[in-house]
Amino acid sequence: xxxxxxxxxxxxxxxxxxxxxxxxxxxxxxxxxxxxxxxxxxxxxxxxxxxxxxxxxxxxxxxxxxxxxxxxxxxxxxxxxxxxxxxxxxxxxxxxxxxxxxxxxxxxxxxxxxxxxxxxxxxxxxxxxxxxxxxxxxxxxxxxxxxxxxxxxxxxxxxxxxxxxxxxxxxxxxxxxxxxxxxxxxxxxxxxxxxxxxxxxxxxxxxxxxxxxxxxxxxxxxxxxxxxxxxxxxxxxxxxxxxxxxxxxxxxxxxxxxxxxxxxxxxxxxxxxxxxxxxxxxxxxxxxxxxxxxxxxxxxxxxxxxxxxxxxxxxxxxxxxxxxxxxxxxxxxxxxxxxxxxxxxx
Amino acid sequence: xxxxxxxxxxxxxxxxxxxxxxxxxxxxxxxxxxxxxxxxxxxxxxxxxxxxxxxxxxxxxxxxxxxxxxxxxxxxxxxxxxxxxxxxxxxxxxxxxxxxxxxxxxxxxxxxxxxxxxxxxxxxxxxxxxxxxxxxxxxxxxxxxxxxxxxxxxxxxxxxxxxxxxxxxxxxxxxxxxxxxxxxxxxxxxxxxxxxxxxxxxxxxxxxxxxxxxxxxxxxxxxxxxxxxxxxxxxxxxxxxxxxxxxxxxxxxxxxxxxxxxxxxxxxxxxxxxxxxxxxxxxxxxxxxxxxxxxxxxxxxxxxxxxxxxxxxxxxxxxxxxxxxxxxxxxxxxxxxxxxxxxxxx
DNA sequence: CTGAAAGCGCTTACAG
DNA sequence: CTGAAAGCGCTTACAG
Numbered sequence: 001x002x003x004x005x006x007x008x009x010x011x012x013x014x015x016x017x018x019x020x021x022x023x024x025x026x027x028x029x030x031x032x033x034x035x036x037x038x039x040x041x042x043x044x045x046x047x048x049x050x051x052x053x054x055x056x057x058x059x060x061x062x063x064x065x066x067x068x069x070x071x072x073x074x075x076x077x078x079x080x081x082x083x084x085x086x087x088x089x090x091x092x093x094x095x096x097x098x099x100x101x102x103x104x105x106x107x108x109x110x111x112x113x114x115x116x117x118x119x120x121x122x123x124x125x126x127x128x129x130x131x132x133x134x135x136x137x138x139x140x141x142x143x144x145x146x147x148x149x150x151x152x153x154x155x156x157x158x159x160x161x162x163x164x165x166x167x168x169x170x171x172x173x174x175x176x177x178x179x180x181x182x183x184x185x186x187x188x189x190x191x192x193x194x195x196x197x198x199x200x201x202x203x204x205x206x207x208x209x210x211x212x213x214x215x216x217x218x219x220x221x222x223x224x225x226x227x228x229x230x231x232x233x234x235x236x237x238x239x240x241x242x243x244x245x246x247x248x249x250x251x252x253x254x255x256x257x258x259x260x261x262x263x264x265x266x267x268x269x270x271x272x273x274x275x276x277x278x279x280x281x282x283x284x285x286x287x288x289x290x291x292x293x294x295x296x297x298x299x300x301x302x303x304x305x306x307x308x309x310x311x312x313x314x315x316x317x318x319x320x321x322x323x324x325x326x327x328x329x330x331x332x333x334x335x336x337x338x339x340x341x342x343x344x345x346x
Numbered sequence: 347x348x349x350x351x352x353x354x355x356x357x358x359x360x361x362x363x364x365x366x367x368x369x370x371x372x373x374x375x376x377x378x379x380x381x382x383x384x385x386x387x388x389x390x391x392x393x394x395x396x397x398x399x400x401x402x403x404x405x406x407x408x409x410x411x412x413x414x415x416x417x418x419x420x421x422x423x424x425x426x427x428x429x430x431x432x433x434x435x436x437x438x439x440x441x442x443x444x445x446x447x448x449x450x451x452x453x454x455x456x457x458x459x460x461x462x463x464x465x466x467x468x469x470x471x472x473x474x475x476x477x478x479x480x481x482x483x484x485x486x487x488x489x490x491x492x493x494x495x496x497x498x499x500x501x502x503x504x505x506x507x508x509x510x511x512x513x514x515x516x517x518x519x520x521x522x523x524x525x526x527x528x529x530x531x532x533x534x535x536x537x538x539x540x541x542x543x544x545x546x547x548x549x550x551x552x553x554x555x556x557x558x559x560x561x562x563x564x565x566x567x568x569x570x571x572x573x574x575x576x577x578x579x580x581x582x583x584x585x586x587x588x589x590x591x592x593x594x595x596x597x598x599x600x601x602x603x604x605x606x607x608x609x610x611x612x613x614x615x616x617x618x619x620x621x622x623x624x625x626x627x628x629x630x631x632x633x634x635x636x637x638x639x640x641x642x643x644x645x646x647x648x649x650x651x652x653x654x655x656x657x658x659x660x661x662x663x664x665x666x667x668x669x670x671x672x673x674x675x676x677x678x679x680x681x682x683x684x685x686x687x688x689x690x691x692x
Numbered sequence: 693c694t695g696a697a698a699g700c701g702c703t704t705a706c707a708g
Numbered sequence: 709c710t711g712a713a714a715g716c717g718c719t720t721a722c723a724g
Contacts, residue, residue, distance in 0.1 A: 011717060022695045027719060037693055056718080066470075068446070076435070082428055089422070089449045100414070101447045103435045124412075261637065268639075291607065293614075293639050357701060368711045373703060383709055 010051035019047035030055045032119060032147040041146075067127045068098045069314055074133045076103040078258065079286035080303060084132055084154060087307025095315065100126070109134055114143040122147050128314035133157060135198070136164065150317030152310045159200045165317070166327050167310045171201045174299040174332030175208025178253050178281040181297070181334055183216050186342050187251040187279060190218075193238040193263065194255035195230040202227070202255050205283060209253055224249060228259075235262020243270060250343040251279040257288045260296055260339075275341035285335055294338035302330045356397035365393035413473045414444045415660055420479045422449040424576075424604065425632035426649060430478055430500060433653025441661065446472070455480055460489040468493050474660035479503060481544070482510065496663030498656045505546045511663070512673050513656045517547045520645040520678030521554025524599050524627040527643070527680055529562050532688050533597040533625060536564075539584040539609065540601035541576040548573070548601050551629060555599055570595060574605075581608020589616060596689040597625040603634045606642055606685075621687035631681055640684035648676045 012030075016023045021044060028036050029044040036044075047053075071088060073081050085101075092099045104112075121129065121144075128150040135157040141164050144151045153166040175192075182190050192209045195202035206225060213220055223245055228234030235254060239262065242249055254260035260282035267274050274280050274294055282289055285300025309330065313323055358376075362369045367386060374382050375390040382390075393399075417434060419427050431447075438445045450458075467475065467490075474496040481503040487510050490497045499512040521538075528536050538555045541548035552571060559566055569591055574580030581600060585608065588595055600606035606628035613620050620626050620640055628635055631646025655676065659669055 013717075023717085024695060024719075025693090028694095031719085035693060040693080066466075077428065077432055082423065086423055086449070089447065093448060093450070098446050099448070100444050101435065102439060102445070103432070104439070120412075288637075291634075291637070359701080369701090370703075370711060371709090374710095377703085381709065386709080 010053045012053070015044065015047045015051055015053050018051065019044045032115070032122070032143070034142075034146065066096055066098050067315075067318070068100055068125065069128050069130060069311065070100045070121060070126050071102070071130045072109070072132065072134065073101075073103045074106050074109060074131075079288050080256075080284055081132065083286055083303035084307040087304030088130065088311050090304070091308040091311050095311075097127070097311070097315065106135065114140040118143040118147050118149055121149055127318040128152070130154065130310050130314055131156075133199075138163075150314050152313045152317075154306055154310045155201050157196070157199050157201075163326065165313055165323065167306050167313065168201060168327070168329050169301040169306065169332045170329045171204035171332070172208040172211070174283065174301070174334070175205035175253070176212045177208075177332070177334040178205075178283070178299050179209045179212035180216075181336065181340065182251045182253065182279060182281065183212060183218070185251075185279065185340060188218050189221070189224075189247060189249040189343075190251045190253060191221075191224040191242050191249035192226070192253050192255070193235060193242070193259050194225070194227050195259075197227040199230075202230075205253075205255055221247075230256045231258050232262035232265065235259035235264075236266040237262075239263040239266035240270075243267075243272065249278070251281070251340070253281045253283075255283050257282040257284040257286055257296060257298055259283075260298070261288065261292065264292060264296075264339075275339050277344055279340040279343070281334075281340060285333075289335070289337065292339075297337045297340040298335055300333045300335050302332075305330055356399045358399070361390065361393045361397055361399050364397065365390045412442055412444050413661075413664070414446055414471065415474050415476060415657065416446045416467060416472050417448070417476045418455070418478065418480065419447075419449045420452050420455065420477075425634050426602070426630055427478065429632055429649035430653040433650030434476065434657050436650070437654040437657050441657075443473070443657070443661065452481065460486040464489040464493050464495055467495055473664040474498070476500065476656050476660055477502075479545075484509075496660050498659045498663075500652055500656045501547050503542070503545050503547075509672065511659055511669065513652050513659065514547060514673070514675050515647040515652065515678045516675045517550035517678070518554040518557070520629065520647070520680070521551035521599070522558045523554075523678070523680040524629070524645050525555045525558035526562075527682065527686065528597040528599065528625060528627065529558060529564065531597075531625065531686060534564050535567070535570075535593060535595040535689075536597045536599060537567075537570040537588050537595035538572070538599050538601070539581060539588070539605050540571070540573050541605070543573040545576075548576075551599075551601055567593075576602045577604050578608035578611070581605035581610075582612040583608075585609040585612035586616075589613075589618065595624070597627070597686070599627045599629075601629050603628040603630040603632055603642060603644055605629075606644070607634065607638065610638060610642075610685075621685050623690055625686040625689070627680075627686060631679075635681070635683065638685075643683045643686040644681055646679045646681050648678075651676055 012023050012026050016026045021040060025036060026044050029041050089099060129144060130152050132154045134153060136153060141151055151164060153164060155168050156166045179190060192206055194206050210220060226238045228238055252263055254263055260280055263280055264274060267278060272278055282296045282298035285298040289296040289298040309328060316323060358369050358372050362372045367390060371382060372390050375387050435445060475490060476498050478500045480499060482499060487497055497510060499510060501514050502512045525536060538552055540552050556566060572584045574584055598609055600609055606626055609626055610620060613624060618624055628642045628644035631644040635642040635644040655674060662669060
């Protein structure tokens with residue numbers, strides 16, 4: 001009688017006995033319900049792990065096909081997204097993993113029912129989730145954590161306080177490098193046109209910019225640092241505002257290449273020459289930077305590598321491995337092209 | 347009481363009632379036991395069929411969750427791919443369908459074992475396959491056809507002789523419109539820089555170009571129609587060849603916006619002004635056309651709509667519906683911007 | 693939060 | 709052969 005529980009594959013009741021709880025409680029933990037005390041959940045999860053228990057759903061999904069990872073973009077219609085996507089797809093194909101892709105508006109992502117979403121992912125056997133430039137709350141991540149679905153965020157909009165895993169670039173260092181390049185050319189009136197105030201990566205770039213100014217004893221001027229969207233429209237309107245200042249900047253550091261494109265447009269409209277009248281540095285270093293006229297000096301992000309790294313982390317977590325660090329920043333690199341020069345004479 | 351069995355998915359007890367036997371007997375039939383009388387077995391089997399009953403094992407193998415469609419790009423690193431992808435993802439999200447994405451080199455696609463591929467798709471419950479700008483042989487398509495997996499090709503490289511379903515744009519009409527626009531401006535020395543000779547869509551554009559010339563009694567000149575890749579590099583080298591002719595063209599019709607970008611680069615290098623010295627028309631009408639200087643006159647393809655249409659066709663085929671036509675062409679539209687003008691005086 | 697009790701869908705063991 | 713009865717593994721609804 002007592003031997004039977006040793007060899008055969010563990011059932012829910014065995015787990016319950018080992019954890020010292022009732023079967024319903026184990027059932028709740030397995031199905032990701034939230035009405036279980038943290039301590040109880042921990043004990044049950046340990047018992048589950050020790051016995052190697054698999055729920056019917058898990059058994060069902062384990063049998064079918066190659067591993068699938070879900071990938072969600074907060075809108076894919078940018079060069080940035082395309083390069084991240086390329087990195088992820090290349091690595092996925094090398095690892096024999098399939099990518100289930102969706103592009104979702106930030107609004108929809110925020111309103112989505114994460115409980116249902118996570119449950120659906122378990123049921124269809126997804127190994128993990130990669131989110132790109134998304135805002136995620138701790139509560140939302142909890143829906144996934146409770147079901148042991150690893151989540152990795154690329155360029156998270158909010159700071160990684162909630163203990164989630166994320167991949168980014170050295171935004172602060174990149175912002176500093178861009179600004180120091182301009183300072184080295186002789187500029188002192190340097191403005192920053194960044195992304196949304198809420199976007200962690202943009203804030204880091206802003207602080208890199210401020211650090212460079214401070215390091216060279218250049219005071220930050222009022223009205224010289226503006227926040228908006230990571231898009232061409234904000235680049236144009238921001239540039240218009242900056243050029244209308246009593247003392248307009250001689251150089252603009254744009255928080256993305258798209259923003260820089262808008263600046264180029266506005267400069268052209270006002271017959272302000274780049275780089276003769278005003279210098280311009282972008283951020284991202286996508287293919288776009290090569291195609292503008294003048295070609296854009298830009299801080300390159302290793303977007304493909306960021307995609308690879310995110311997928312690799314998700315797959316490692318799915319295998320139960322632990323990561324060295326919850327947050328990884330890959331190096332940015334300033335690529336000098338034709339949009340920066342010495343400031344115009346007085 | 348009696349209504350409840352009508353709507354919900356049938357359980358074993360329902361089958362038993364309909365067959366006039368007990369649940370255990372149905373269980374035996376399902377599990378292939380031999381202790382069931384032939385007549386009883388027949389009645390049970392009929393009831394099973396009529397109710398569409400699925401055993402837990404059957405349910406397990408038929409993949410759970412929302413419908414999935416596989417999407418394969420022949421390289422996604424272009425604006426073209428991005429717009430097609432956007433169209434597909436939007437429609438997928440509206441229909442509650444999930445997209446499994448891969449980007450594959452043409453070589454790998456050609457060498458892939460289509461038998462295994464198709465079998466894998468059946469096993470993981472994929473509803474269909476969308477291929478973008480791929481070359482497909484009848485034999486390969488057969489692997490999918492035998493397994494009733496619908497396949498739709500967007501912009502097939504080979505002509506749709508093999509009876510496969512495809513979605514494209516009115517390439518011939520677009521080529522003709524581009525060329526007639528140039529003729530209307532007064533050009534007679536008009537060259538064509540097209541994509542690969544094997545690409546059906548490029549051939550159609552070439553013939554549209556030739557038709558326009560012929561329609562206006564303008565002879566096609568030797569060396570004026572070149573074939574290469576749909577990329578910037580070919581645009582630059584092709585333009586260099588054309589400009590080196592004893593009688594260089596006064597206008598170039600490029601088979602894609604990427605090709606046109608290369609032409610712009612080469613023109614700039616040679617200090618040939620666009621449109622003053624030479625007019626330029628692109629093809630695709632992606633966001634790129636808006637971002638060049640001068641902004642590019644281009645034949646716009648409805649890429650998002652082509653993506654939508656392809657997915658819609660796959661889903662209809664998967665439901666067993668029939669399509670009105672194996673091949674659909676959506677309308678192209680010439681968008682005149684700043685890269686075309688009257689030819690320079692002699 | 694927790695678990696006793698009831699229930700669900702299916703299978704097994706066995707009397708007839 | 710057949711099916712009433714018992715049982716299995718899991719989930720649900722709800723009292724405390």
